[in-house]
Amino acid sequence: MVQNRQVGWLTVNRKTGEFIREQQPLAEKFRLLLLFNPLLEWIDRTNMFRWWLHRQNDMAYKKEAKPESKKQIRPFIEAYKINMADFEPSDPDAYTTFYDFFIRKHTPSSRPLHAPDDPTAAVCAADCRLVVYETVAESHKIWIKGNHFSIAALILDKVAAKPWDNGAIASFRLNPQDYHRYHSPVAGTVKWWKELDGQYYSVDPLAITSSVDILTANARCAFCLASPEFGDVLFVAIGADEVGTVKLAEKAMTPGAPIAKGEEVGCFEFGGSSVVVAFEPGRIVFDQDLVEWSKKAVEVDVEVLSSLGRASAPGKSA
Incomplete structure (x- = not known):
């Protein structure tokens, strides 16, 4: 899930002003280039080819709710350099499945509310x-x-x-x-x-x-x-x-x-x-x-x- 990654889209970090390239699986990049290009958009007027490829992933999330998915958590954190101090629980082993990890919550202090007393x-x-x-x-x-x-x-x-x-x-x-x-x-x-x-x-x-x-x-x-x-x-x-x-x-x-x-x-x-x-x-x-x-x-x-x-x-x- 987190292997064979390459640079993706260029974004800018608001805090630092630095440009960053997103990491993205090579297979996913190829799939996107295949699905969303003018030639296919012209040939596949009914979108059936897109639909067929999309359905291959449509229910993939189900496997992430199984206990064996827990083994993906640490490699995912390492690959994306996720700061677990921002989340509770911060210990990766506290999550029973990858799904539980995916919907993790922030700690109250990690994302302070801007201008909490200003409704404008x-x-x-x-x-x-x-x-x-x-x-x-x-x-x-x-x-x-x-x-x-x-x-x-x-x-x-x-x-x-x-x-x-x-x-x-x-x-x-x-x-x-x-x-x-x-x-x-x-x-x-x-x-x-x-x-x-x-x-x-x-x-x-x-x-x-x-x-x-x-x-x-x-x-x-x-x-x-x-x-x-x-x-x-x-x-x-x-x-x-x-x-x-x-x-x-x-x-x-x-x-x-x-x-x-x-x-x-x-x-x-x-x-x-x-x-x-x-x-x-x-x-x-x-x-x-x-x-x-x-x-x-x-x-x-x-x-x-x-x-x-x-x-x-x-x-x-x-």
Whole structure:
């Protein structure tokens, strides 16, 4: 699982400013190049070949819940240089299966909440690679290349999607080695939630920047948060390659329930995955460093609960 790795996509570490290349299995890189290239997209109009290859991995997560999977934990930690001091329990032997390790929790001190007393300060939803765009149109032009990507397609509801027509987008991409619990970027009250069935295609940049509609094809859960500072905020957790389940916390599925900024609102069960957060037009000003890197189509390595941006009154840009 952690052997024969090669350099992958170039990202920038937000804390250090250093460029980093992701590690990725050689077989996975080959599979992605095969699945998401213009020639195959033209030949395989029905996506049957992609579907067939995808199904080979679709239920792979089941083996990670078996006791014998525990032997993968230490090699995985070593390969990805995971700092176990950030997690509880910190002892790899305390996890009974790889699945238990995959959904590990942070220690309270490892990811401090940015501006805990300031409701106008939004925070990152996950440990991940992040891009942000001030409008859906801009995200479509630079990063999300699916032929039919829109908020309406993302939640399969044209009426419910209206608040985010050409609103701002934050796209959080998680790798298998990441902490796979996700948190609310703002405080608010749950208005509605829904679960949408679908595929589990990879959310690797090669897939996202292809013409295949990855984000609107994959299984996902969504909820809308009514925030006094940010207006209606859409949170969509999207499954990906080998993810067993996309889970929302009970509160996120309870209309009228209050959600605190930084509160855990769900988790992914094994594999790479993605979160998309949409804001109404003019309601958020993303941090400038995130904006500048995103305009260059460079993902930023960020930590959950770190700064994402600030609330802005409708019609204002600062």
